[in-house]
Amino acid sequence: MTDIRRPRRGSLGVRPRKRANSIIYKFDYWQGDRDILGFIGYKVGMVSLSYKTTVNKTAVTEVSCGTVLEVPPIRVYGIRYYLNNKTIDVLTDNQDMLKDLSIKRLKAKSEINLNNVKDVRLLVYSKPSETSGVEINHIIRLELGIGGNVKNKIEKAKSYLGKTISFKDIFKVGDIVDVGAVTKGKGWQGEIKRFGIARQRRKATGKIRHVGTLGPWHPHYVMYYVPRAGQTGFHNRVELNKQILVIDKGLPIKFDNYGIVKSEYVILHGSIPGPVKRPVSIRIAVRPKQVKEMKDIKVIL
Secondary structure (H helix, E strand, C coil): CCCCCCCCCCCHHHCCCCCCCCCCCCCCCCCCCCCCCEEEEEEEEEEEEEEEEEECCEEEEEEEEEEEEECCCEEEEEEEEECCCCEEEEECCCHHHHHHCCCCCCCCCCCCCHHHCCEEEEEEEECHHHCCCCCCCCCEEEEEECCCCHHHHHHHHHHHCCCEECHHHCCCCCCEEEEEEECCCCEEECHHHHHCCCCCCHHHHCCCCCCCCCCCCCCCCCCCCCCCCEEECCCEEEEEEEEEEEEEECCCCEECCCEECCCEEEEEECCCCCCCCCEEEEEECCCCCCCCCCEEEEEEC
């Protein structure tokens, strides 16, 4: 008999299981009281961590895993003003930044009534060439939210225009962040690999690796929640509440499929979606929770 308490296969919360439109995950919600609420990095690999913590009022030493992200500095090349029914971008006059973005000439600046501005974002880009492992030539652009009310946002955005920002300028060790990335793509897969359903016995229907039933006679069509073959991987996924354990520059080891970390890097507690070299978007946690205290953190290489 079938175990009626067995959970269903495949979460409906991650539908549709389709390919991501972009290799860069873009957050649509920001929250926090800091000037800049996000950053971008590149996945390097994983390491083991040793730290001291307290369990039931007893000091113990635990070993866990952490993910290394290389976080080269980002450059603010523009400000995006959100008005009632349109957006207006104001770019910097820094010729080096415009050259990186292949912008040969600027458009005439339109007048902006600051009283009608609803929100402000920073237009920034990252140069993968500053890392040692990411071998892509294009410039990655992303938007970053700015904390505070609208008037303060406008003043802060103008102060950042044309400047370079490092990871340490925004985050510190112990902060809780959310990470978003595109998972590793696995192509077109069947029901068993895609949803984890059970294999059929050999004499059931003459087939083994398929779903047992497609549904009832009525309604006379296959419902959307029935496990079916399709695209697996390369999905947009978010991991909440990752703690920053280490912020430093330069690692003395060479990571498989990546190389040597030559710019600033950060180590987050736990795992992160996506393969090596994939861009990872970072933001201040929007639903932070209390995490256990870690002391004397050591990286086991």
